[in-house]
Amino acid sequence: MGTHVIKMPDIGEGIAEVELSQWHVKVGDLVVEDQVLADVMTDKAMVDIPSPVHGKVIALGGQPGEVMAVGSVLISIEVEGAGNLKESDNPAPVAAKETPVAPKVEAVVESKPAAPRTTPVCQGPMVAREANERPLASPAVRKHALDLGIQLRLVRGSGPAGRVLHEDLEAYLAQGQSNASAPVAAAYAQRNDEEQIQVIGMRRKIAQRMQDATQRAAHFSYVEEIDVTAIEELRAHLNEKHGASRGKLTLLPFLVRALVVALRDFPQMNARYDDEAQVITRLGAVHVGVATQSDVGLMVPVVRHAEARSLWDSAAEIARLATAARNGKASRDELSGSTITLTSLGALGGIVSTPVLNLPEVAIVGVNKIVERPMVVKGQVVIRKMMNLSSSFDHRVVDGMDAALFIQAIRGLLEQPATLFVE
Structure with missing residues (x-):
C-alpha cells in the first residue's frame, strides 16, 4: 500500500490561495476516481476538486473556512501500489459553480463533469422550530411547499446551513404519510437550543x-x-x-x-x-x-x-x-x-x-x-x-x-x- 497526496490545485488567473468551503469525504471513507472530494472557493467561483485515484482517505489537510495556499496538501489517500507521497499530479478543477461576484472576469475554466452527489434525506417527518424562526429555502421551494400545504418550519433541511430543498419536501410528505400518528403537539414544543453556523464558502x-x-x-x-x-x-x-x-x-x-x-x-x-x-x-x-x-x-x-x-x-x-x-x-x-x-x-x-x-x-x-x-x-x-x-x-x-x-x-x-x- 502507498499514499497518494493531493495538493491544492492551481486554479489559474494568478490565484495564490483559496478557501476550503466544504468536505464531501471524511477520514476512513473509500473514494473512487473522479469522486468529488471537496469544494474550494476563489474570489470568483466555487470549484469542485475530484479524486484522481481510487483509495481510502487517511488525512484531511484543512477545515472548512480555512484559507489554503495553492500547492499545500489538501488530502492524503491510501492507494494500492507505491502511491505518490512525494509529488501529486494536481487534479483539474471540476464543474465551476459561479457566484455573481466578478462581472469583469470573462475567462472560462476548463472543466470536466463532477461525479454525482447524493442528497441527504430528511430523518423523521418533522422538525420543530420557533414560531418566528424563518427556515432557509429558495423562493421556488417556498412556493412548492405552499402548493403542497406544507409548513416549512416543520421540515428538516438537508441543504447547506439547513436549507430546505425540494427533496426535503418530498421526504417530508413520504415520511409524514408513514408516520401519520406522530403527535401534532411535537410541532408546538418549546425549544431553547441554539445553533451557530459558520459563514463560509459561497x-x-x-x-x-x-x-x-x-x-x-x-x-x-x-x-x-x-x-x-x-x-x-x-x-x-x-x-x-x-x-x-x-x-x-x-x-x-x-x-x-x-x-x-x-x-x-x-x-x-x-x-x-x-x-x-x-x-x-x-x-x-x-x-x-x-x-x-x-x-x-x-x-x-x-x-x-x-x-x-x-x-x-x-x-x-x-x-x-x-x-x-x-x-x-x-x-x-x-x-x-x-x-x-x-x-x-x-x-x-x-x-x-x-x-x-x-x-x-x-x-x-x-x-x-x-x-x-x-x-x-x-x-x-x-x-x-x-x-x-x-x-x-x-x-x-x-x-x-x-x-x-x-x-x-x-x-x-x-x-x-x-x-x-x-x-
Whole structure:
C-alpha cells in the first residue's frame, strides 16, 4: 500500500490561495476516481476538486473556512501500489459553480463533469422550530411547499446551513404519510437550543459582495407602477398560438426586450463604473444578468447580446441558464460579464423591493408580482393587472431624473406592447 497526496490545485488567473468551503469525504471513507472530494472557493467561483485515484482517505489537510495556499496538501489517500507521497499530479478543477461576484472576469475554466452527489434525506417527518424562526429555502421551494400545504418550519433541511430543498419536501410528505400518528403537539414544543453556523464558502462571498456593493455605491431606488394588462394579453395570445411549437413565454423575455429598447435612449444605464480608475464604460452590447435563486445562494447567469435576440430566443436562453445555475452547472463565462441586471421573485415578488446593485453595474431593475386592482380608465372603474418595478441605481453615475425617465420609458413600452417591436 502507498499514499497518494493531493495538493491544492492551481486554479489559474494568478490565484495564490483559496478557501476550503466544504468536505464531501471524511477520514476512513473509500473514494473512487473522479469522486468529488471537496469544494474550494476563489474570489470568483466555487470549484469542485475530484479524486484522481481510487483509495481510502487517511488525512484531511484543512477545515472548512480555512484559507489554503495553492500547492499545500489538501488530502492524503491510501492507494494500492507505491502511491505518490512525494509529488501529486494536481487534479483539474471540476464543474465551476459561479457566484455573481466578478462581472469583469470573462475567462472560462476548463472543466470536466463532477461525479454525482447524493442528497441527504430528511430523518423523521418533522422538525420543530420557533414560531418566528424563518427556515432557509429558495423562493421556488417556498412556493412548492405552499402548493403542497406544507409548513416549512416543520421540515428538516438537508441543504447547506439547513436549507430546505425540494427533496426535503418530498421526504417530508413520504415520511409524514408513514408516520401519520406522530403527535401534532411535537410541532408546538418549546425549544431553547441554539445553533451557530459558520459563514463560509459561497455564502461568505455573497455576503462580502452585498456588503461591498452597499458600501461603495450610492444606492437609490425608484418604484413605478405599470399596467401590464395588455402585455399579459399579448403573452397569452402568443402562447396559445405558438406555445406548442416555440415554447411558452413568461414575462421575463418581454422585460428583456423592453430593457433593450429603452437603453437606446438611456445608454448611461448600460454601463460599468470602475470607481478606482474613475472610468465609466458604456457598452453597446446588452448583456442582461438575470438574478436566479439556487439551493446554494443567489447566482446571476447572463443573457448575452440580448439586443440581437427574439422573444423566444431570450426565453429559451433564460430557461437554459436558470436550469444550469440551479444545478450548479453554469460556467464562468455564463455567470460573468453582465452590463445590467434584472431581478424578480416571481409570485413572491411583493409590492416593493430595494434590489442591491451588481457592481460594477450602475442599474438593476426589480420586478414585483402582478396583482389585479380596480383602476380608473377613461372615467370608468375597471379591473386591471398591475405590477411595480422597484429598481436601484448608482447615484455616483446615474441622476435621479434620468433613472425615473428610464423606468417610465420601460413602463410605456410594456403598457403599449406594439412599441416593443416598432423600429
